[in-house]
Amino acid sequence: MQQQTLAEAVQCTGIGLHSGKPVSLRLVPAPPNSGICFVRMDLPGHPQIPARAELVTSVMRATTLSSGDATVYTIEHLLSALHMLGVDNCRVEMDAPEPPVLDGSAKEFAELILRAGRLQQQAERNEVRLQEAITVRDADRFITILPYDGLRVSFTSVNPHPLLGIQYIDFELDEETFLREIAPARTIGFLHEVEALQKKGLGLGGSLENVVVYSDDAVLTPLRYPDELVRHKVLDILGDIFLAGPVRGHIIAVKSSHALNTALARQIAGRAR
Numbered sequence: 126m127q128q129q130t131l132a133e134a135v136q137c138t139g140i141g142l143h144s145g146k147p148v149s150l151r152l153v154p155a156p157p158n159s160g161i162c163f164v165r166m167d168l169p170g171h172p173q174i175p176a177r178a179e180l181v182t183s184v185m186r187a188t189t190l191s192s193g194d195a196t197v198y199t200i201e202h203l204l205s206a207l208h209m210l211g212v213d214n215c216r217v218e219m220d221a222p223e224p225p226v227l228d229g230s231a232k233e234f235a236e237l238i239l240r241a242g243r244l245q246q247q248a249e250r251n252e253v254r255l256q257e258a259i260t261v262r263d264a265d266r267f268i269t270i271l272p273y274d275g276l277r278v279s280f281t282s283v284n285p286h287p288l289l290g291i292q293y294i295d296f297e298l299d300e301e302t303f304l305r306e307i308a309p310a311r312t313i314g315f316l317h318e319v320e321a322l323q324k325k326g327l328g329l330g331g332s333l334e335n336v337v338v339y340s341d342d343a344v345l346t347p348l349r350y351p352d353e354l355v356r357h358k359v360l361d362i363l364g365d366i367f368l369a370g371p372v373r374g375h376i377i378a379v380k381s382s383h384a385l386n387t388a389l390a391r392q393i394a395g396r397a398r
């Protein structure tokens with residue numbers, strides 16, 4: 126497989142999910158072997174933050190990368206779309222630390238990439254293939270990746286909410302399956318958490334339009350899938366794991382979140398080197 130970048134630059138605007146701040150994001154073609162690199166256009170010297178697992182500095186509610194004093198966060202939905210649409214090299218210019226939330230899923234990022242078109246490059250893709258299983262655990266949560274000729278994710282979500290409970294899915298992922306089954310699944314949130322989150326300065330850009338909101342006994346946003354929650358968990362994994370590069374393997378996860386996903390990405394990146 127050849128590496129790919131975008132055929133031309135594309136742009137979108139919106140507000141950040143957690144910051145609530147307006148942001149303009151531009152995806153720009155990049156040379157072979159340059160990877161995915163965020164560029165903070167609003168900071169002096171336009172600092173660059175490569176999308177690499179060792180640069181993860183926080184996983185509270187979203188994945189955060191830092192390089193020097195520059196930070197970007199909530200990057201996992203964009204990374205998920207870039208990963209699954211086979212974009213190896215791209216410069217991601219932003220004039221704020223957080224990409225636009227758009228509809229809360231990866232759907233609009235995927236559409237943006239498809240609109241730009243993809244261009245094959247004169248370099249082999251550096252697919253990450255494993256020789257052995259790697260597992261990361263934390264109490265009753267775990268994520269493991271097994272050697273596998275393809276990309277497959279099996280996820281069990283366990284949530285105490287009466288309308289959620291246990292959700293399980295297992296997908297063999299390619300571009301088509303991703304676009305149809307995973308990319309449109311949105312972030313979920315709970316009404317009882319909103320106030321506490323916003324006191325911490327989180328979720329300020331969230332609304333019923335870009336978050337599937339659950340009250341104590343109802344869902345306030347019309348669902349796109351009955352099991353949208355667990356599909357979004359898979360979307361997040363596909364973004365977080367891309368911090369180790371384009372991965373081949375079978376990922377099995379129970380109650381995994383950004384902390385475990387990015388810890389696994391770090392271990393994969395460490396072994397691959």
Ligand SMILES: [Zn+2]
Pocket residue numbers: 201202312357361
């Ligand atoms: Zn997410």
